[in-house]
Amino acid sequence: MMEQYFHIKQAHPGCLLFYRMGDFYELFFDDAVAAAAALDITLTRRGKHEGEDIPMCGVPVHSHDSYLAKLIRKGFKVAVAEQIEDPAAARKRGGKALVRRDVVRVVTAGTLTEDTLLDARSHNYLAALAEVKGEAALAWLDISTGDFRVQDVVRAEFAAALARFEPKELLVCERLLSVPELYELFNEWKDVLTPLADSRFDSTGAKRRLENLYGVKALDAFGAFSRAGLSAAGAVVDYVELTQKGRLPRLAPPQPFACGSVLEVDPATMRNLELFQTLSGARDGSLLHTVDATLTGAGARLLAAHLTAPLTDVAAIARRLHMVGFFVE
Template sequence: MHLTFDRIDKTRVTPMMRQLIEEKEKYPDCLIFFRLGDFYELFFDDALTASRELELALTGRDCGLEERAPMCGVPHHAADSYLKRLLSRGYKVAICDQLEDPAEAKGLVDREVVRVLTPGTQIDPDQLDSSSYRYLCAICQVSGAFGMAACDLSSGRFATTEMLSNQAEAQLFDELSRLQPVEYLVNDLFATNKRFLSLVERQQVTYTILSDEHFSLEKARQGGLTFAESEILWPRASAALIFYLEETQKKTPDQIGTIKPYVLRDYMLLDRATRSNLEITETIRDRKRRGSVLWAVDRTQTAMGARLLRAWLEQPLIDRARILRRQSSVASLQARFISRQALRDALTGLYDIERLSGRIASATVTPRDLVALRGVLARLPGLRVLLEDHEDEGLTDLRGAIVEQKELASLLSLALVDDPPLLITEGGIFRQGYKAELDQVADVAEHGRDYVLSLEAKEREATGIKNLKVGYNRVFGYYYEVSRGQLDKVPDYFVRKQTLV
């Protein structure tokens, strides 16, 4: 029988294990990826789970108790692929990283959870379907009424509403059928809803129960939400969702703009059976996109357009004025073949700026993402010009919504090379000549050894010390080494650090 967290005497374990257990107590529903040197290690119950799910060898480590702690691990540079597998299976993972250089730490290295990864907070483009949103959904139940908030963190898209009628529960589950959340946050009352429990079991979806404290109007006001006195449920759900995002991302999700609720009666409500029979996004027979209404009409040129079209089809308008406005824009484009084709050409290959903005706000952007952003910004003026051919009100408003970021576009063009590396740690990101300081650092990095040797030769000549050498260690960094017989030649600007025997 393996040693597990519930059998540990916290007072007897080693300091490092106590550090791990303290983080586990803060995130009991997460697998703790605990950074040790060049590896992320998992211990106790987490190790048993990870070794099974990831097919890792299970080993052990002394922990101060009679039994060894079960342990398994993955190299930190290869952790992403393992994390993706765990998230795809519904697990939540807390990344407990080293907050200081182990070589400089005095005693135990300071560690802390810096990020929590969950199925509903993924922003990795390799794990996302570019043609649909991936929602994290919060649900608050008060008596027989419901508040709902849903967010696609990768794009910042946020939707919230409330159900107050005698058909409130049916309306809620119809909306959930449309949104298809991959993770839920629920309050205590809704956590006992049998229909919900059946849904998450059937779909194998992760859900977290948050206390009513987080589903409160006070939390909503503290979070800056604006709402009327009659609106009591959507603010609660939205507050809990924002709290969860801040807790897992360890920062405010700046990609989310102003939060405004939508009203159910503004759209055609379609239940699950109707959606299935109409084959809006997938066929009944094999549940494939091919053959569906979406497949038949989707001629979009960008991932953003594909997601928007899908959202429109899944939530049809019923307001006549809004329908006619949309149709007018379509008619204007349909009537101008050359202009329409020019717009299609201009949009072809346009990078997914919506999700790119999410990565920028989450501070996970790569150098190649920034080059892609530069490409998008370069296309904006041309798109505005092409839309000037249309007098339609909807297209005119669309043109006005395109804001040219000339200063940012110029900065990215001047600063970044055309083909940067994938990771920021690889270097070679900035153009030569952009900044003199960067050029100097890059030159030292590339020709560091030559620089040290030239410095050594320069000081030998200046001091007359023929056996002067440049050395290095982790305590002092780079230093000059001089023999005892040459001490009288050491210049005043040298500072003695240590005498070597």
Template sequence: MKEATGASPAMAQWFAIKAQHEDALLFFRMGDFYELFFADAQAASAALDIALTARGQHQGQPVPMCGVPVSQAEIYLARLIRRGFRVAIVEQLEDPAEAKKRGAKGPLKRGVVRLVTPGTLTEEALLEAGRANFCAAIVAHEGKFGLAWADISTGQFETEQAGPDELTAILGRLDPAEILASEEIPLGAHATRRVETKRMALALPISAEAARRGLAQKFGAASLDAFGDFSSAEALAASFVLAYIEATQMGSLPRLSRPASAGLSGQLAMDAATRASLELASARGGTEAGSLLGAVKRTVSPAGARLLASWVTAPLCRLEKLLARQEAWLALRDSGQHEAVRAALRGTPDMARALGRIALGRASPRDLAAIRGGLEAGTALAPLLPKGAKLLENAATALIPAPALLATLQAALAEPAPLRLDEGNAIAPGFDGELDAERALRDDTRRIIAQFQTELAQRYGVASLKIRHHAQLGYVIEAPAAAVEKLRAHPDLTLRQAMANGARFMSAELADLDRRITEAADRAAARERAVFADLVGDVLGEAAALGRCAAALAGLDVPQSAAALAGPGTWCRPEVTDEAGLLIEAGRHPVVEAALVGAGSFVPNDCDLSPDRRVLLLTGPNMAGKSTFLRQNA
């Protein structure tokens, strides 16, 4: 990096911040643009295909520069993140007008408000709707590996302990966007996602016991044991990932669920080769099309799609949970309520991710609208769910968490909600009287002046009185010569200007109206921000219940997806027992069958691996279907 010697005040500020984030591109806020300089500008211009220009000189050389509009920053951030860059967002920490009033000299105060990395994304434009976005940490401790992973966009936070031979299988299941691990820990195919954290000075615990205490404190418990049984390796990994997330959010910790140990959830372990061969969530080309998930997915919401993907990639091996899932989709199908439930779920907003952004202070009007939409969906769904299925009954109890909040959001939010609060008109007319008054001043000045003119004419008994706007004097009262003496008798009026055919008067009341009209746009925006902040506070006050509602909506979308899949009669419920045998009659490979639509039909196959038939010998020429038979029964 270049030396800061001889830099202008603004560039000296850039150099100081860059020294703290050498491995990230700086999005340096200057007015309505994020500017990039020197090597950052050269790298970003090439990656984004935008013009590389120059801004002044430094040490006798032009300063390379490029920039992106603040209003379109998410679009450019998405492209940079996909190309493997990390971006530090440098904002102006004081208002230019306020700084000018104080007589401040030099550049505005600026600082990094967030480090945008692949594993800490929250914006819709940067995320895949149907895919979790995990940041994972791995710690080696006493011969075992502790893993912890968090998706800050939804709040999911889990841990697991693994042996050396289990590590790559877990990473294959999670597919984290970022992995925090020392160079000594082998990551296999995920090695390119290893993150260098040595320069970040993370606040890591000095021992496993300290990690346990710290985690318990963060989640408001006396002991980590309140959340389950966690190994020391898991506690250390959980502390590691939380410290990294806090560092990227400049000390703010997002809304995360209480830690849960995935090692206790009874999931089937698969090595990386088996997972790749079965093409559970992605085909060999990396796309969902051609995978098992792509063949069976009938979800209608982003959260439901993510949950189904997690179920497909982490099959259960606990009979009780498997039977509960089967019971749920069968209840929807057999009750006749499936289509109604599917219709109510269709297009349900992504409450979990909206809540994640709100908790991090990045709420937009559309995030509050997503909370409103999710609550409306929950209210519509609750009476539709059939009785008798445990998963459905549990979901029903979480679907209507905050009726008062829903009523408030319905009354408060404009439809459609703007993308950003600074676009205005996020709050519906009629919700806040003060905001309505400021908007009226801003948008309907002529009508307000006419009303005030009528009021003054009646008050002073001068029907010919007029209120007019003067370039130098602002709003004034104009009266004809015949009424001048009458108006001068009123102590609240001040003669400002005599004219040949009359006079101009001013009053404190009119001066205040003039000022309020002039400042109305700023006051309306400020009041709208205040109302919006109150609504955000209301949502955060119900965050825990809203999180359960979001989980319930996703948890209903997956069984309705299974019911939709089974509806045409080409799928059935397998009889699952704890016995060792496997018997499949007329089985079909779902991915191959889907690929044959319109080109032929799949020939069903039986598979009998009863206790007295533990081995099958498959023979046949190439392309006869041996591998397909193995995969469809796996």
């Protein structure tokens, strides 16, 4: 069994491995030590490896969502390995044959889909930041709703753009991590950073990946995208495919987010205006809490999005006021 466990674990470095055994997901070695401390559950021992006791802990399958939520909130990624074979079929191969197991999903902060793990009144964005030949772009996707946007940005606008939609996970290529100008930015977002190999941001491969996903020969119908925009959007889709093990949920086509269409508010100003929480960190007393009379999760998310991105186009402002007036009058 340990040989099978090590094989699966080696393929998913950086993740805690939930290894299905009957009615429990078991964790072993360092994973067990970290999970037991994070979840405040009992750490036990099972057998020996190289003469040392093997640390182990487990969570029930029927209630594993609550434990997953705690681990994700504390910054862990979790690979879920299920039994992909009926035990009866394994027994036919021989009395000591192991049930086949494999990872069916990698759960990360930016790829949550379960209602039990999400806040219905807030977006849960996975974002990617890319640079190609001096051009930069951000792409962000809420995998639970399919909302997918792409925006060309300059380095001076990175902080304000990220503060606007506040991603739960930010993908960056390893090359950008070594850019001195971006040290401060990445330090501010270090808790949600996921570095990826530069090859994951190849713009040519990204364009092909997006065309295949949406079944088109060209992306022109969705809008005009820079090479950096394609790179960022492709990296997001690639990461979702990687974590969902090829079982992609429905994703809306990417929409270009026009530069200058909204007022970019820097993080310090956003905090001082207490748009979403007070200076003490409480939601009560913030502007959003004061004006939020929405009745649905979708309405709450839309209101928050409008507050973070005030319109700058007069015609767009007039259209929004007209819609509000229709319902008020």
